[in-house]
Amino acid sequence: MPNFETHTSVAAVTSAVGVALGGILFEWDNTASSLAFFAGISGSMVPDLDHDASKPRRLAGFFVGLGCAAMVVGFVSGDGSFLNRPWPREHVLLAAVGSFFLFNTTFLQILKNRTKHRGLFHSLATPFLYAGIWSCFAAGQGGQTLMAVWFLAVIGVFSHLLLDAVAGFTFNPLKVASEDLAASTRLWILTALVNFLAFIRFFAF
Numbered sequence: 001m002p003n004f005e006t007h008t009s010v011a012a013v014t015s016a017v018g019v020a021l022g023g024i025l026f027e028w029d030n031t032a033s034s035l036a037f038f039a040g041i042s043g044s045m046v047p048d049l050d051h052d053a054s055k056p057r058r059l060a061g062f063f064v065g066l067g068c069a070a071m072v073v074g075f076v077s078g079d080g081s082f083l084n085r086p087w088p089r090e091h092v093l094l095a096a097v098g099s100f101f102l103f104n105t106t107f108l109q110i111l112k113n114r115t116k117h118r119g120l121f122h123s124l125a126t127p128f129l130y131a132g133i134w135s136c137f138a139a140g141q142g143g144q145t146l147m148a149v150w151f152l153a154v155i156g157v158f159s160h161l162l163l164d165a166v167a168g169f170t171f172n173p174l175k176v177a178s179e180d181l182a183a184s185t186r187l188w189i190l191t192a193l194v195n196f197l198a199f200i201r202f203f204a205f
């Protein structure tokens with residue numbers, strides 16, 4: 001099966017072509033192009049989050065731990081009467097290390113227990129769910145950025161699924177649902193909701 005490097009290289013080339021076309025056809029600006037490029041490359045890592053020993057999962061776990069630790073540090077080093085803040089520096093450091101390991105381990109454990117390799121993460125809902133999540137954040141940046149990010153996110157994840165399908169001579173990664181129909185339905189509903197949320201955010205705020 002194609003490895004991490006193959007997936008990211010193919011996504012890098014595809015995203016570069018996508019961004020270039022967007023620039024020519026729709027005059028995407030720098031913000032739109034760079035965000036879209038990043039959404040495309042990182043999208044190629046998403047399906048293999050269901051793989052217990054994969055690089056994308058370790059990377060994602062690292063960033064989830066780091067992000068949560070940063071939020072905890074921001075909270076405990078700020079002023080406030082709740083929990084007697086700000087904390088002394090050694091305690092902040094301990095809280096940072098502790099929360100990194102706590103959130104990192106929890107995130108990895110959830111993925112380990114809840115996913116199966118080439119299960120729902122390797123299905124046609126994933127590109128649209130991932131694009132929807134990106135769009136919720138990009139919706140505040142204007143229509144051009146929203147469109148760029150949505151398209152490249154879809155293409156990034158899709159490039160992974162397509163590559164797996166071609167390399168394995170199977171349509172399995174391009175399936176609409178898995179044998180677990182209830183879980184597949186929930187995933188599609190979630191996908192629709194997330195995209196709808198991005199749509200609402202764009203038009204209402």
Ligand SMILES: [Zn+2]
Binds near residue numbers: 047048122160164
């Ligand atoms: Zn894969």
